[in-house]
Amino acid sequence: MSAQAAGKQTFVRELLGRSDYAIIGEIVEPGSKVLDLGCGEGELLQWLAENKGVDARGVEISSLKVQRAIARGVSVFQGDIDDGLADYPEQAFDYVILSQTLQETHHPLRVLREMLRVGKRGIVAFPNFGHWRVRLNMLLSGRAPRTTLFPYEWYESPNIHFLTVHDFETLAAAEGLIVERRYFLSGHRKIAWLPNLTAEVAVFLVRR
Amino acid sequence: MIVAANTVRFDSLSLDSGATLAPVEVAYETYGELNAAKSNAVLALHAFSGDAHAAGISHETGKPGWWDNMIGPGKAFDTNRYFVICSNVLGGCRGTTGPSSVDPRTGCPYGMSFPVITIGDMVRAQKMLVDWFAIERLLTVTGGSMGGMQALEWAVAHADRVVSAIPIASTTRHSAQQIAFNEVGRQAIMADPDWNGGDYYGKRPPARGLAVARMVGHITYMSDDSMHEKFGRRLRGKENFSYAFDVDFEVESYLRYRGSQFVNRFDANSYLYITKAMDYFDLTNGSGSLAAALEPAKARFLVISFSSDWLYPSYQSQEIVRALRSRNCDVAYVELESNYGHDSFLVDVAEQTNLVRGFLASTFEKLP
Structure with a gap:
């Protein structure tokens, strides 16, 4: 699957129903050591373990999801990533993944710094709040935007820190991070033109 | 499944206290079949008042084992796949040498002349049994409460002999309470x-x-x-x-x-x-910190605690997990919701079963 997504092809085939997973599956080197923050039921980690032979670990706050992850054989720790990484030694992982999780954390900057303390590289995937549909939705409705990407009512949304492609680039520069790769996705298409306006999901590979 | 206990006798055992016990008998039961590679052995470790009768129906008493809901065909420790061993602990009174056993020097029961024993001594007696089976590495060591202490002791004291450990509702040391x-x-x-x-x-x-x-x-x-x-x-x-x-x-x-x-x-x-022995147990003994004590550990860990367990509260399990993470050990942890208190690991086993089954299967498949 990941091979199909590789190279200069414009289209990304879904991995486990998600195009950002396909990008992550493409980035992660075989045999590496991976920590997935907010790993849910561990589907991505299981895929990476089976297809790339990675040493896969995860952190997830929901007991039910942790149980399902462990039941599928993935080593997941039940805990809060906002304050749960302190125990890990420095540079313990080749990759630390934050897949659609950063916008759900209470302290995104602290989490970002921690992930690059415990990991040599960070893979950050997030929904782009700068997408034109979000902007238009808010402009026309005058309400907190609800789109296919942000489907929640404001009072029940897990997304508590909205960010755009520009926001992340700005933060990465301010933190002195090196962006090794960046991917912008609209549906199954990789896009390059006006990503802050047209990307639904962005995936960054960063390091210190 | 009707089962009967067996007993094996060893010449002697040196104890942490400096004393020596001679001879030592260990009562055990087994369930399932040991495979040719001897790679499917599970050592189940009983809690304070348990015994070697972990599963099946006892030939002697007609009663089911203490973890019969977890060990058996198709259960968490699936005896169609795994070979499960359970022995009575040293100091016990259900077939393994303890204070009620006869002291060969006097011909009378030891009583209070029985030497004080430790969790480490219990594990040493179990290791003799595992050696007797000629099993090089145990697929997993597992148990709740005091059984979990033994599992942790195994993972540290005999790190080369265990592939994985599942301590449940347990601790690295007793609190004052x-x-x-x-x-x-x-x-x-x-x-x-x-x-x-x-x-x-x-x-x-x-x-x-x-x-x-x-x-x-x-x-x-x-x-x-x-x-x-x-x-x-x-x-x-x-x-x-x-x-x-x-x-x-x-x-x-x-x-x-x-x-x-x-x-x-x-x-x-x-x-x-x-x-x-439970009160004396302290995994950090002599090594300064828990993280230092866990240095030899190589096993993959699954740590489980229960929300309503106030005797072995979740924070004690989380201490184990944090120390293992600081050593970058492979550890999975979850706190299960249950109303049954410390007894949860014995009675509320539906979720525990799914966890153990998945963890064991993936550990078994990863064996070289």
């Missing part, structure tokens, strides 16, 4: 005149003291919720208070029954020795 409850139990036994300095074999055993000790124990194994659910304030076989000190409440009746039943199957001196 845990020691306190054990001390109440010990004092109840020793305050019974029938205890007689531990010399009661062939005479009347300290049944009242042991029963009280067990009553206290049972309270700590349950939770406020589970006691409320099971007994509430219901009266036992009456409409009104007796205005006397007979049994009024259901919970009194239950505790008295459990206490009196326990006397039939457990030795008071074993109670003293085993609780002492």
Whole structure:
């Protein structure tokens, strides 16, 4: 699957129903050591373990999801990533993944710094709040935007820190991070033109 | 599945205290078949009052084992795939050498002349058994409560011999509260005149003291919720208070029954020795910190705790997990929701089953 997504092809085939997973599956080197923050039921980690032979670990706050992850054989720790990484030694992982999780954390900057303390590289995937549909939705409705990407009512949304492609680039520069790769996705298409306006999901590979 | 206990005799065992026990007998049961590569062995480690009878129906008593809901064909420890061994701990009274065993030097039961033993000594006796089976590496060592302590001790003291460890509702060391409850139990036994300095074999055993000790124990194994659910304030076989000190409440009746039943199957001196071993246990002994103590550990870990367990609270399991993470060990952890208190690992096994099954299968598949 990941091979199909590789190279200069414009289209990304879904991995486990998600195009950002396909990008992550493409980035992660075989045999590496991976920590997935907010790993849910561990589907991505299981895929990476089976297809790339990675040493896969995860952190997830929901007991039910942790149980399902462990039941599928993935080593997941039940805990809060906002304050749960302190125990890990420095540079313990080749990759630390934050897949659609950063916008759900209470302290995104602290989490970002921690992930690059415990990991040599960070893979950050997030929904782009700068997408034109979000902007238009808010402009026309005058309400907190609800789109296919942000489907929640404001009072029940897990997304508590909205960010755009520009926001992340700005933060990465301010933190002195090196962006090794960046991917912008609209549906199954990789896009390059006006990503802050047209990307639904962005995936960054960063390091210190 | 009808099962029977076996006993194997070893010449001697050197103990942490410096004493030597000779000979040592270890009672054990096994379930399932050891594969040709001897790579599918699971060592189940019993809690304080358990014994070698972990699964199946006992040939002797007709009763199911203490973890029969977890061990058997198609269960969490699937005996169609794995070979499960369970032995009675050193110091026990169910077939393995303990204070009620006969001291060959005197021809009388050891009583209080039995040397003080530790969790490390229990594990050393188990290791002799595993060596006797010629099993190089155990697929997993697992148990709840004191069984979890043994699993941790295995993972550190015999790191090359265990592929994975599943300590459940356990700790790396007893808190003051845990020691306190054990001390109440010990004092109840020793305050019974029938205890007689531990010399009661062939005479009347300290049944009242042991029963009280067990009553206290049972309270700590349950939770406020589970006691409320099971007994509430219901009266036992009456409409009104007796205005006397007979049994009024259901919970009194239950505790008295459990206490009196326990006397039939457990030795008071074993109670003293085993609780002492639990209280002495401290994985950090001599190494400064838990993280340092875990340095030799190579196993993959699955740590489980229960939300309503106030005797071995989740924070104790989380301490293990944090120390393992700081060593970058492979560890999975989850706190399961349950109302059954410390007893959850024995009675509330649906979720525990899914966890263990998945963890074990993936560990087994990853074997070289």
